[in-house]
Amino acid sequence: MDEEPRRLRADAERNRRRLLDAATEIFCERGLDVGVAEIAQLAGVGRGTLFRNFPSKEDLIAAIVVERMNESIARGRAALEHPDPGQALFDLIDESVGRQQTDRALFEALADTWLANDEIRSAHSELVGMLDALVKRAQAAGAVRKDVSAIDVMMMVKGVCEAVASFQHVDHAVAMRQLDLVRAAISPPGAARPLRGQPPALADLERTIEGRGGAGPAAATTAPVAAPKAIPG
Amino acid sequence: MDEEPRRLRADAERNRRRLLDAATEIFCERGLDVGVAEIAQLAGVGRGTLFRNFPSKEDLIAAIVVERMNESIARGRAALEHPDPGQALFDLIDESVGRQQTDRALFEALADTWLANDEIRSAHSELVGMLDALVKRAQAAGAVRKDVSAIDVMMMVKGVCEAVASFQHVDHAVAMRQLDLVRAAISPPGAARPLRGQPPALADLERTIEGRGGAGPAAATTAPVAAPKAIPG
DNA sequence: AATTAAGCGGACCACGCGGTCCGTTTCTCT
């Protein structure tokens, strides 16, 4: 119905693609709060170009989030054909989080702030529909306990993603363990499965913190510089 | 060793307390990214006063996070006396998330960015120690599967907190369900327990989104105002 | 090759943030 006959010039289309790719990469490894400047730079275009393709940062994010959601939906629909309903569901979850490098932005956008965006919300509801089908099928096959819903599952997975993402380069194995725990949570009671990897220790969390020698925060000189590390706010 | 004989003036101490309280309240319901201005205002003091008591925003946050962590540690140590080791652990978790209104900042600070802060990190390691004892005791009693560590548990709980916090006023029951799922995850296989509440549906997530009628993002007039909603970045 | 408009990109803007400074007020001590 809204088939825009407007053709993009070749370079324009190429740049748009570059922006999408750059945004995907940066958002995935640094979260959604990075400045647009960096994205434009990585894409090799000026900031003006970015804002012509995407009127606001929100639009840019929506574009790539929807892209990721649609991919997930496609993967999910394919998984519905998988002979083993339980495996189909768990593989999809593993894959989503495993390739967190490409899906992190997706899970970050699973918050009411972003669900206010029309495009995201509609893709999201489709995604939930897909997940619901997958869950129901797994339940019918006895691979998933009967009393959980797609939303239950999605929230758990989002939780794992957020928790893992909070620690820059926490061992991949830790993420997999968390997913195994999710699996244990939503499996019917009695379905015992071992967890991947070793039980993590405190050191596994703190190992990622290098630098930051000994000086306390109040020990700073009178120099105007204040925060030694990047603080969100 | 560093017993500061420096006594605070009466009004100074009162203001410090007010700031701590205001910060606690605001951080808990809006996250750690709110500006210091709002905190000072709620406390009824000027911004200057805030920065005199806490040289940087980081210090303010560290102060209240450490406060919360110490409370949790105290509760945990008390729970170690509880006759039922399993119940002790699960009650503590429930309580922590249940009073998310006071502990949200705590879980938000469980990220490598904040663990770089000396005071937070040391309180955190103590907290993990406490949790470790609680978990080990529960394991010995057969209430928790043997192959999970305190870090596993903490990460799951953090995940639930983050996931729940992403939806402003999602029903409290949803949070409780998630915790029941965590419990199912870390319980020994076969320990069946029902989940509290009903399986949530998509509507339970979207219900929190009011307003935002129909206008697309690109429909804005030429007015300089851009984002209709608050976007993190 | 010439023409034209789509596209480019960086200078520019307003805003809100964390953090500082200093003239004024208020507590405390004698």
Next chain:
DNA sequence: AGAGAAACGGACCGCGTGGTCCGCTTAATT
């Protein structure tokens, strides 16, 4: 009560952000 230090608070600063504008470049068309 009076003196002096401690605390107050708002004006102020620099920075980084998302977003706009406009003179220049370049791809498409004939």
